[in-house]
Each structure stands twice: as C-alpha cells, then as structure tokens.
Amino acid sequence: MKDQEAAPTHERRRISTREAAELLGVKPETVYAYVSRGRLGSRSSPGGRGSTFDPGEVEALARRSRREPAGSAPAVGGLPVRTRITLIDEDRYYFRGVDATELAAHHSYEEVAEWLWTGVLRPGATFTAPAASVEVARRAVDALPEHTSPTDRLRVAAIAAATADPLRFDLSEEAVLGTARTLIPTLVAALPPKCYGHTDDGPLAHRLWTRLSGREAPEASLRALDTALVLLVDHDLAASTLAVRVAASARAHAYAAVSAGLGVLEGPLHGAASGLAHRMLLEVLDHGTAAPVIADELRAGRRVPGLGHRLYQGEDPRARALFALLEEMPGARPALAAAQDVVATAARHVPLHANIDLALAVLTVSSGMQASAGETIFAVARTAGWIAHTLEEYGEEPLRMRPSGHYVGERPPRPLPEQ
Missing domain, CATH: 1.10.580.10 (Citrate Synthase, domain 1)
Incomplete structure (x- = not known):
C-alpha cells in the first residue's frame, strides 16, 4: 500500500469491498454500514456491480478505529470535553x-x-x-x-x-x-x-x-x-x-x-438529513414500493437517508419513541408503511435500523409539511x-477549545513565491 500512498489521489487504484473489509478487519456488511453512516465514501464499480473505495480513506478509518476505543471521551486537541448534559x-x-x-x-x-x-x-x-x-x-x-x-x-x-x-x-x-x-x-x-x-x-x-x-x-x-x-x-x-x-x-x-x-x-x-428522507418517502409513495427508490440511491453511490447512526449499534431510541406516537397520528399510515418498506428493502443490502431522520420524515410527510x-x-x-x-x-476556562493544527505542508524555509 505504500506505493499507493505516494501516488496522487487521482492515480490510486481503488480497492474492492472485500479488500476494504480486510484492511478494516471487519465483514463486508460492516463496510457498507460505514458508508451508510457517512464514515466512508464509495463509488460504483465499472459496470455497476459492487463498490470501490479510496485505499487512503480506508486506512485513515482503520487508524481512527484503532486509536478510538469504544466509550472513549470526546476530545478537542486532546482535551476531553466535560459535560453533564x-x-x-x-x-x-x-x-x-x-x-x-x-x-x-x-x-x-x-x-x-x-x-x-x-x-x-x-x-x-x-x-x-x-x-x-x-x-x-x-x-x-x-x-x-x-x-x-x-x-x-x-x-x-x-x-x-x-x-x-x-x-x-x-x-x-x-x-x-x-x-x-x-x-x-x-x-x-x-x-x-x-x-x-x-x-x-x-x-x-x-x-x-x-x-x-x-x-x-x-x-x-x-x-x-x-x-x-x-x-x-x-x-x-x-x-x-x-x-x-x-x-x-x-x-x-x-x-x-x-x-x-x-x-x-x-x-x-x-x-438537513430529514429533508432527504422526506423526499425519499414521497418517491416511495409515488412508486408504490421502495425497491426502485433504494436502487437509485445505491446506484448513485449515496447512502439511504434515514437509516443507521454511528452512535447506535441497534435501534435509534429517538426513532423508536417517535414511531410509537406516529402510529396514533391520523393520516400517518401511508408514510409509516413507506418507511417500513424502506427499512425492509435496505436490509437486503445491509442491516440498518431507522433513525430519527426517518421518523421525522414520516411526521412531516403525514402533516402536509414541506421537506x-x-x-x-x-x-x-x-x-x-x-x-x-x-x-x-x-463555567469552564475560556478558550480551552483551541486545538493545535498538525501541519503537513512544505517545510520552511521556502523562497518567496514568484509573480
């Protein structure tokens, strides 16, 4: 991989899902979960079968995963951000x-x-x-x-x-x-x-x-x-x-x-994520099924709106609480059914739970609101x-949220730029 790191980004050979999974030490399904949660970018491979990944981005994610154990305190510049909220x-x-x-x-x-x-x-x-x-x-x-x-x-x-x-x-x-x-x-x-x-x-x-x-x-x-x-x-x-x-x-x-x-x-x-989910639900309602809508999202290399959350391995508790109330809301049944269809259809590709954005989209669609x-x-x-x-x-010391940059540019001294 060293030769790939030295090459310009546009010349790098992109890697397959299997190769990305091996670098990350996870299953291929987890790689797609990273994409859905916005932690990793992907492109459709030539011919539209499967996805490809930037090896540098995959390696950066692998380094972060090794460096950030589960439950570690969030930090800015190495300083844990204390909170009681x-x-x-x-x-x-x-x-x-x-x-x-x-x-x-x-x-x-x-x-x-x-x-x-x-x-x-x-x-x-x-x-x-x-x-x-x-x-x-x-x-x-x-x-x-x-x-x-x-x-x-x-x-x-x-x-x-x-x-x-x-x-x-x-x-x-x-x-x-x-x-x-x-x-x-x-x-x-x-x-x-x-x-x-x-x-x-x-x-x-x-x-x-x-x-x-x-x-x-x-x-x-x-x-x-x-x-x-x-x-x-x-x-x-x-x-x-x-x-x-x-x-x-x-x-x-x-x-x-x-x-x-x-x-x-x-x-x-x-x-703004709920607006994307809102538009998706309208498309599902228009088509009568989620399958073509989900296919279009994946074909374009986009994650499916309203699914998965990087902080929850299981169901987003906010979505669960709001969906329970939406069941009682007049006129919400069609949008609820569309949301359930989205979750079930996407699960064939990668098992992800609905998040608060999808629940919020059901609320806004059912209420005649804009996206x-x-x-x-x-x-x-x-x-x-x-x-x-x-x-x-x-109540904290002022200016404590001041991280130091990790400079990776040209080392000084450098000559003045030419006109």
Missing part, C-alpha cells in the same frame, strides 16, 4: 442521567428545556417573546428571498434579535436564561405562518405547527411534534453543538453561540440544548 450508552440516551425518551413521554418541550438549563422542573412552563424582539426578527426574515432555507431564516432571526437586546453581552447565568426563554419563541414567531389564524401564544409546539403546516392540527399530531422537539433537544457533542461550545469558549454571547450552531446544522449529514420542515423542527429543538451547552461552557 447528555450521555449515550448502550443504545439509550439520557439527559442529566434521566432517560430522555421517558422525559419526552411525560413532559413538554418547554418543561424539559427549563429543567435542562436549571435542574428545576416547572410544570406548565411556556416561553414568551417580547414584541420588540419579534418585530425586528420578522422584519429581517421578511426581507430575505423567498427561496431562503429555514435554517438561514432562523439564523437571521437570531442575529436580528441580538441587535434588539442591549444585555446580550451579559454572560451571567441569569441573563443567559433570560435570553434563552425569549430567543426560542422569537425564532418561531419570525417564521412565515402557513396556517390562517396562527398564534404566538400557547405551547411552543402549537405555535411551530402553524409555521410548518397549513392543516388543522389534531391533538395526536401536536403531541408527536412536541415529543419530537424533546427528543431532539440534545445529542451529546454533535457537530453543531461542538461549534456552539467553541463559540462559548471564546465568550461569544448566547445569540452568537446559537448562530454558530445553526451554521453547522444546515449540512446534509446533520439537521425542509424537519430541519426547522431540528433547529428549534436543538436551540435549547445549545443554550445548556453554552451555560456549561461559560
């Missing part, structure tokens, strides 16, 4: 030691957010946005082009709301909690309404529904949406959460920290978790 262990996840799916079954999004921030449960907690904050956020969002993505709208709303808050640079816990309780409802209120007679009062899930669907909201649907918000509040050090903590480490104010998270969330491997609605739900939900991580990071 979320633990993921043995296909379950916990907020401050409490099973997160149990919290979602018994408490609203606002109640869980308050408890996550303060450790105090406030039954019936609701968040209210000040009129001045909503007005400036709406003006900013309304000025955006019609095709603007939901995450961009939320990011603009957060920045606009910051300009209306003269206390944003106060990083005391009390001030940040005040920001949190007004920022989240401001983000929702700034979104263009879809439903006539929309409201800015009541539970946040009710307000969010009117920004995502033009349909009336049955109680079972509102419960499913509220539960989805709770399930998505936090998920350890996801990419967007790490960005939030880096911003907080530099003592950026809470609005800026949330904006940093929104910037990362928009990637197709993160908050981008899942991204909006994800962003609004995760804002509460980002605030919790911001508060936690403010």
